[in-house]
Amino acid sequence: MEEIFLFGMLRGAIFALAAFGFSLVLGVLGIVNFAHGVFVVIGALVTWSLHTQFGFNIALASLTAAFSMGVLGVVIQKAFIMRVFKLHPLMMLVQTWGVAIVATELANLIWSGSERLVRVNFPGPALITLGPVFIPTWDVIVFLVSVVAAGLLIALLQLTSLGRAIRACRDSLDSASLAGVNVDRVFMITMGICGIWSGFAGSLMVTLKPTATYMHFQWTLDAFIVVVIGGMGSVAGALLGGFLYGVLNFAAYFYSPNQAPAIIFAALILLLIVRPQGLFGLGQVGRK
Amino acid sequence: MIAIFDNSRFRMALLAIAAILAVSAPLYASAYLERVLIFVFFNIALATAWNVIGGVAGYPSFGHGAFFGLGAYTAAILIVRVGVGLPLAIIGGGLVAGAFALLFSPLLRQRGFYFALSTLAAQFAIETVIRTWSFTRGMKPSDQGWNLPEMGSLHYFYWLSLGLLSLCILSVFLLLRSRVGIALLAIHKDEVVAASVGIPCTRYKTIALTFSAVWPGIMGAAYAPFLVFISTDNVFGISITLNMILITIFGGIGTLAGPIVGGLVLSLIDRIVWANFLEYHALISGLIIIAVISFRPAGLVSWFKKS
Amino acid sequence: MTAILQLESVSRHFGGVEAVRNLSFSVSQGEILGLIGPNGSGKTTVFNLISGVVEPSSGQIYFNGQPFHGRRADQICAAGIARTFQTASLLPGMTARENVNIASLFRRDKLGKLAAKLTDHALELCGLTACAETTTEKLTTSEQKRVEVARAYATGAKLIMTDEVVAGLNAVETDEVIDILKTINREGITLIFVEHDVRAVMRVSHRLLVLSEGALLAEGDPAVVVGLPEVIKVYLGSRYAEAR
Numbered sequence: 001m002e003e004i005f006l007f008g009m010l011r012g013a014i015f016a017l018a019a020f021g022f023s024l025v026l027g028v029l030g031i032v033n034f035a036h037g038v039f040v041v042i043g044a045l046v047t048w049s050l051h052t053q054f055g056f057n058i059a060l061a062s063l064t065a066a067f068s069m070g071v072l073g074v075v076i077q078k079a080f081i082m083r084v085f086k087l088h089p090l091m092m093l094v095q096t097w098g099v100a101i102v103a104t105e106l107a108n109l110i111w112s113g114s115e116r117l118v119r120v121n122f123p124g125p126a127l128i129t130l131g132p133v134f135i136p137t138w139d140v141i142v143f144l145v146s147v148v149a150a151g152l153l154i155a156l157l158q159l160t161s162l163g164r165a166i167r168a169c170r171d172s173l174d175s176a177s178l179a180g181v182n183v184d185r186v187f188m189i190t191m192g193i194c195g196i197w198s199g200f201a202g203s204l205m206v207t208l209k210p211t212a213t214y215m216h217f218q219w220t221l222d223a224f225i226v227v228v229i230g231g232m233g234s235v236a237g238a239l240l241g242g243f244l245y246g247v248l249n250f251a252a253y254f255y256s257p258n259q260a261p262a263i264i265f266a267a268l269i270l271l272l273i274v275r276p277q278g279l280f281g282l283g284q285v286g287r288k
Numbered sequence: 289m290i291a292i293f294d295n296s297r298f299r300m301a302l303l304a305i306a307a308i309l310a311v312s313a314p315l316y317a318s319a320y321l322e323r324v325l326i327f328v329f330f331n332i333a334l335a336t337a338w339n340v341i342g343g344v345a346g347y348p349s350f351g352h353g354a355f356f357g358l359g360a361y362t363a364a365i366l367i368v369r370v371g372v373g374l375p376l377a378i379i380g381g382g383l384v385a386g387a388f389a390l391l392f393s394p395l396l397r398q399r400g401f402y403f404a405l406s407t408l409a410a411q412f413a414i415e416t417v418i419r420t421w422s423f424t425r426g427m428k429p430s431d432q433g434w435n436l437p438e439m440g441s442l443h444y445f446y447w448l449s450l451g452l453l454s455l456c457i458l459s460v461f462l463l464l465r466s467r468v469g470i471a472l473l474a475i476h477k478d479e480v481v482a483a484s485v486g487i488p489c490t491r492y493k494t495i496a497l498t499f500s501a502v503w504p505g506i507m508g509a510a511y512a513p514f515l516v517f518i519s520t521d522n523v524f525g526i527s528i529t530l531n532m533i534l535i536t537i538f539g540g541i542g543t544l545a546g547p548i549v550g551g552l553v554l555s556l557i558d559r560i561v562w563a564n565f566l567e568y569h570a571l572i573s574g575l576i577i578i579a580v581i582s583f584r585p586a587g588l589v590s591w592f593k594k595s
Numbered sequence: 596m597t598a599i600l601q602l603e604s605v606s607r608h609f610g611g612v613e614a615v616r617n618l619s620f621s622v623s624q625g626e627i628l629g630l631i632g633p634n635g636s637g638k639t640t641v642f643n644l645i646s647g648v649v650e651p652s653s654g655q656i657y658f659n660g661q662p663f664h665g666r667r668a669d670q671i672c673a674a675g676i677a678r679t680f681q682t683a684s685l686l687p688g689m690t691a692r693e694n695v696n697i698a699s700l701f702r703r704d705k706l707g708k709l710a711a712k713l714t715d716h717a718l719e720l721c722g723l724t725a726c727a728e729t730t731t732e733k734l735t736t737s738e739q740k741r742v743e744v745a746r747a748y749a750t751g752a753k754l755i756m757t758d759e760v761v762a763g764l765n766a767v768e769t770d771e772v773i774d775i776l777k778t779i780n781r782e783g784i785t786l787i788f789v790e791h792d793v794r795a796v797m798r799v800s801h802r803l804l805v806l807s808e809g810a811l812l813a814e815g816d817p818a819v820v821v822g823l824p825e826v827i828k829v830y831l832g833s834r835y836a837e838a839r
Contacts, residue, residue, distance in 0.1 A: 032401040083582050089400040090348040091585050094537060097530070098577030105571035217526075224405055262416035265409035272406045273394050467700055474697050477686040483668035484646070484678060485698040485750055490667075 003133050004251050010139045012246020013146035014208075017201035018219060019226035019238045020153055021073075021194025026232055027170040028190045029085075031092045035076065035100035036198065037219030042107050043069045043199025044206035045213070048116040058120050062203035069199025070192040072103075077191035082184075100220075104213040115210035142204050149200055150239055153193070157235060166190055198223075222249075225268050228276075310450055314443040322446050326514065328555045329449040330507055333456045334528070335535035335547035337503035340460060342533065343542040344469065345496045346476030347396060350404040351411030353528030355385040355501040358414070359508025360523040361424055364434035367513065374439050378452075378509040385505020388414070389498040396493045399479075408526075415524040433519030436512055445514045452510060456503050461544055463499060472496055476542075534573075538580050540587030549588050598657075599624040599754055599785050600645065605654035607640055614640040616809040617654070622754070627776070627786045629800030629817060631793060633829060637809040638789050639681075642758055645787070646678045647671040658754070673703045677752035679743040681759050685731040691742045692718060692727040698749035717745040721775050737768040741775065748779055755779065756787040761795050773799050793821065793830075805829070 022036050043065045050061035076099055084095050120138060127134045157163035168176040169186045177183050202219075205211055222245070230241025248267070252260040314322055334356060342348040359381030366377045395406050418424045440448070463469055471492040474482040483489050512518050539550020554576075561572050584590065598621040607615040615637045622628050632638050643649045644656065647668050656663040658674060666674070677698075685694050695717050699710035706713060718727050721741040726734060734742065740760050747755045757776070761769040769792065776799060780786055790796045796803065796817065803817040807829045813820045820826060 032405065080578060080582070084585065087581075087585055088346075090342070090346075090404070090541075091537075091581050093348065093350075093401055093404055094533060094577060095581040098574045098581065101570055101574030102578065105568075105574060221405075221409075258420040259416060262413040262420075265413035265416075268409045269395065269406050269413070272398060272402060276398065276402065470697060470700060474686060477688070478684065480668070481680070481684045481686065482697070484672060484680075485746060486669050486672035486701045486703065487697070488667075488669045 002131060004254055005247055006130060006133055006135060007139075008247030008250035009243050010135070010143045010246070011208075011250060012243035013143050013150070014201050014204055014242075015222055015226050015246050015249070016239045016242025017146050017149055017204070018198050019223040019230075019242055020150070020235055021196075021198045022220075022223035023227045023230075023232065023235060023238045024166070024170070024190050025194050026227065028166060029081070029187055030173075031081065031085075031089070031096075032224070033081075033194075034093055034096040034220055035103060035216075036096075036194070036223055037216035037221075038100050038103045038107075039069045039073065039195045039198035040202035040205065040219040041211055041213050041216045042072070042103065043202030044211040045107060045111045045116060045202075046199075047203040047206050048118050048211075049111070051118055052116075058118070058207070062200060065203050066196045066200035069202070070196035072199075073191040073193075073195025074188050076103075077188055081191070082187070100216060104216055107213045111213065113212055113214055115212040116206060117210040118207045120207050139208065142208060146201075146204060149197065153197055154235060156193075162189065166193075225264070228268060228271055311447075314446050319442060322442055324555070324559065326446055326449050328551055329453045330511060331531060331535060331555065332548055332551035333449075333453045333507050334504050334532045335539070335551055336453075336456055336460050336544075337500045337507075338529075338532040339500075339536045339541065339543075339547050340463065340472075341496045341500040343536055343546070344464065344476065345472040345493060347399075347493065347497070348404050348533070349407045349497070349500070350526075350529055350533070351392075351407035351409070351414075352500070352504060352532055353524060353526065354411040354414045355388065355504040356508040356511070356528055357418065357520065357524035358385050358388055359505035360512040360518050361418060361434070361508075362505070363509035363512040364436055364518055365424070367436055367439075368434055374510075374513060377513075378506050381509025382502045382506040385508070386498050386502045389501035390494070393494045393497055396490065396497060408529075411524075411526070411529065415520055418524065419520040433517060433521075434512070436516050436518070438516070439513040445510075448510055449507075449514075452506060456507075457544070457548070459499075459503075464544060468492060468495055534577060536587075537585070538576070538587055540589030541585075543587070543589050545589050546587050553588060597624045598622065599659060600787075601657040602641075602644075603655045603657070605644060605651045605656060607644060607649060607652045614809050615644065615651075618806075618809070618811055619654075620804060620811060620814065622785060622787060625780070625783050625785055626801045627780050627788060627799055629796040629803045630787060630789045630806065631791070631796055631803065632806030632812070635808070636806040636829075638806055639758075640809075641806065642678070642756060642789055646676060646756060672750055672752070675751070675753040676756070677747035677750045677754070678756045679740070679747055679758055679760050681762070683739065685734070685739055685742055687731050690728050690730050691723055691734060691738065691745075694731065694742055695723075695745045695749050698746045702749075702751050704751065713749055717749040720748065720778060721745040722771065736763050737771070740764065740772060744772070744775060744779075748784075752784065754785045754787065756789065758789050759791060760788075761790065761792055769795055797821065 018040050021039070022033065025031060025033055025036075046065035046068055047061045050056040050064055051058055056064065080095055080099050081092070084091050122138065122141070125137055128137050128140060129135070157167060165176070165181045165186050166189070168179065168181055169183060173183060176186075202211065226238055226241040226245045228241075229244055230237030230239070249264065252263050256263065313325060317325070334352075338349065338352050341352075362381045362384040363377040366372045366380045367374070372380070392407070392410055395403060395410065398406060471482070471487050474487055475489050475492060479489055508523060511523065515522065535550040535554050536547050537550070538554055539548065540546030557576070561569050565572060580587070600622040602621070603619050605615060605618045606613065618637075618641065630638055630641065640649065644651055647663075647666050650665065658676065686697070692714060696710065696714045699706060699713045699717070718724050721744055723738060723741055723745060726738050729738075731739070744757065744760065747757075761772050764772065773795060776786055776788070788796060788800060800817050803815065803820045804811065805813040805820060805826050812829060813823050813826050
C-alpha cells in the first residue's frame with residue numbers, strides 16, 4: 001500500500017512535468033495539442049541517442065534534448081498551429097493530430113518503432129529504503145530532479161517579466177494585448193516552454209522505462225488527465241494533479257492491469273461531468 | 289467547368305449514372321474491386337453519420353468508432369450465441385449503439401475539445417471492457433474473438449452495404465432538411481442564442497448523437513458477418529474514428545456531399561499509396577491531413593461551390 | 596393592471612461583489628418599463644436574472660404569478676420571455692429571414708407551415724422586408740438590431756427585454772426602432788427597455804426605473820424621475836444635460 005503511494009508519487013512528478021506544458025498551452029493559446037506527447041517521446045529518444053550513441057553524459061544529453069524539443073515546439077507553433085488558429089477548434093485538433101503522425105513517422109525513420117531505455121550508472125547504492133519500502137535510488141534522484149525542474153518553471157512564471165506576460169495572456173488575451181504584450185511572441189515562447197519541459201520529462205522517463213514513438217498519444221492523454229484533475233490553466237494544479245494521477249495510475253495498473261485503462265478513462269469521464277473545473281481549477285479554459 | 293455542377297439537372301444526371309454504375313457493378317467488376325467498393329461504402333456511411341454530430345451540430349466525437357465496434361459485437365453475439373438472422377442482428381446492432389449513445393449523452397454538456405477528449409476516453413473504456421470481458425470474447429489468448437457463419441455471397445454483401453449506405457444518406461438528407469437539422473445548425477453557430485429563442489438544445493444534441501450512433505451500429509452489425517472473424521483489433525480502435533473524421537473534413541465538413549466525395553477520393557488515394565508507397569503510408573496520411581487543414585479546411589466540395 | 600413580472604428582494608452577488616441588492620419591483624402587463632442606470636449599477640445583472648442567464652443569490656422572481664427558479668434559457672423563452680443581446684448575436688452565414696425563422700419554427704405552439712407567415716409578418720413589422728435575404732455579415736447595424744427585435748417578437752413572447760437596442764444608432768434609426776417597439780407594445784406585449792440613451796428612454800417608457808449600485812434609486816413617471824436630484828447626481832448631470 002505504501003509502495004503504491006510512494007511509487008505513484010515518484011512517477012507523478014514526471015506526469016506533472018509533462019502536463020505543465022499542456023496546461024500552459026491550453027491556458028495561453030486555448031488549444032488542445034494532440035501532438036503534445038511527441039515532445040515527450042522524441043525528447044526521450046534524442047536523449048537516448050546522445051547518451052548511448054554519442055556518449056554525452058546524461059545531464060548534458062537531457063538538457064540538449066529538452067532544448068531541442070523547445071525548438072520543435074516553436075517550429076510546430078509557427079508552421080502549423082498559427083496557420084489554423086482562427087479556425088474551428090476541431091480543425092486545430094485534427095491539425096495537431098496530423099503533426100503528431102508526421103513527427104512520429106519521421107522519428108520512426110531514425111529510431112524505428114522499437115523501445116529504447118537508458119541505464120544510468122551512478123555512484124551509490126542501487127536501492128534505498130524509505131520506511132518499510134525499498135526504492136531504486138535512481139527513481140528518487142529523478143523525482144528530485146523533476147521537482148527542481150517544476151520549481152524552475154514556477155519561478156519563471158511568477159518571478160520574471162516573461163512569466164508575467166504569459167500569465168497575463170492566460171488570464172485574458174484581450175487585456176494582455178491592450179496592455180502592450182506581444183501576444184504572438186508569447187504564443188511562441190509558451191510552445192517553446194512546453195517543448196522544453198515535456199522533452200525533459202521524456203529524458204527522465206527514458207531512464208526509467210523503455211520508451212518508443214508509439215507511446216506519444218498515451219502521453220498526450222495522460223497530460224490531459226492530469227490537467228483535468230488539477231484544473232485547467234493552473235500550474236500548481238498540474239503539479240498536484242500529477243501526483244494524484246501518478247498514484248491512481250500506478251494503483252490501477254497494479255491491481256488490475258487489464259482493466260486499468262478502462263478504469264482510468266471512466267474516472268476521467270465522470271470527473272469531466274461532475275467537476276469539469278478540476279479540483280483546483282479556474283474553470284474551463286479555451287475558445288468556445 | 290466548375291460552374292456546371294451548379295446545374296441541378298446535371299447533378300441529377302450524374303447521380304443517376306452513379307447509381308446505375310454502383311448497382312450493376314457486381315455484374316462486371318472483379319471480386320477485388322467489389323471488396324474494395326464494399327469497404328468504401330462502409331467508410332462513406334460511417335463518415336456521413338459522424339458528420340451529423342461532428343460537422344453539423346459541431347460536437348466532434350472522437351469516440352465514434354466505439355459505436356461501430358458495439359454494432360459488430362452485438363451482431364456477432366446475436367448470430368453466434370442466439371442464432372438470429374442477419375436482419376435482426378443489424379437492427380440489434382443499431383439499437384445497442386443507440387442505447388450507448390443515450391448513456392453517454394451527458395458528455396454533450398461539454399463543448400469543443402472537452403467533448404472530443406471525453407468521447408475519446410469513452411471509446412477506450414468501452415474497448416477495454418469488451419476486450420477483457422469473457423462474455424464478449426475480446427481477444428485474450430484463451431478466447432478467440434468471434435467466428436461468424438457464412439451468411440451470404442460477396443454480391444450479397446455488396447448490395448447489402450450499398451443499400452444500407454443509400455438508406456443512411458437518405459435519412460441524413462431528410463434529417464438535415466427537417467426542424468432537427470435547422471436546430472443543429474443554430475446550435476452549432478451559437479448555442480446561447482439558439483436556447484434564447486426556445487430551442488431545447490440538450491434534446492436536439494441528444495437526438496443528433498443518437499442518430500449518428502445508430503448508423504455506425506447498423507453498419508458494424510453488417511460488417512461482422514462480412515469479415516467472418518471479428519475481434520477488438522479489427523472493429524475497434526482509434527483509427528476507425530479518425531478515418532471518419534478525416535474523410536468528412538477532406539470532403540467537406542458539415543455538407544451532405546462532403547463525406548461521400550471525401551470517402552471516394554481518399555479511398556482512391558489510399559489504394560494508390562498502399563500499392564506504391566506502403567512503408568510511407570502513415571506518413572503520407574499525416575501529410576494529407578496537414579495539407580487539407582492548412583489549405584482547404586472547407587474540404588473538396590468547396591471547390592464546386594460558388595464562393 | 597396585473598403584474599406580469601415581479602422581483603421580490605432579489606439579490607445577486609459574484610464573489611465578493613454585490614451586483615444587485617435587495618431589489619423589488621414589478622412590471623405591469625402591457626406597459627413599457629424603462630430601466631436606466633450608470634455603468635456598474637446592476638442593469639446587466641438584472642437583465643440576466645430575468646432572462647435566466649443567472650440565478651438570484653436570494654429573493655424570488657415571479658413571471659405570470661409563477662416562481663421562476665432554475666429554468667433553462669429555452670424554457671424561459673417557452674414561458675414567454677424573449678430578449679435581445681447587446682453584442683452581435685445574429686447567426687453568421689444566415690439571412691435575416693433565416694435568423695428570424697428559427698424563432699418562429701421552435702415555438703412551443705408549433706406553427707408548422709404558418710411559421711413562414713409569422714416570419715414574414717415580423718420582418719415587415721420591423722421594416723426588414725427589403726433586406727430579408729441579406730446575410731448577417733452584410734446587414735447594417737440598424738438592420739441587425741431590428742432583426743434582433745423581429746426575432747424576439749417571432750418567439751411569441753409576452754415580455755420582451757431589449758438590451759441597449761439603440762446603442763450605436765443615429766437619431767433617425769433610433770426613432771425607427773422606437774416606433775417598432777411602440778407598435779409591438781400596442782399588441783399587448785410588455786417591454787423592458789434597458790438603455791443608456793436617456794432621451795430614447797423618455798420617449799418610449801410609460802414608467803422609469805433608475806438603478807444605482809445594485810439598488811433601486813427611483814421609480815415613476817419618466818419626466819419626473821429624470822428631474823430628481825438624486826438621479827441627476829448619479830449621472831453627474833452630463834447625461835441629463837444631453838437628454839435635455
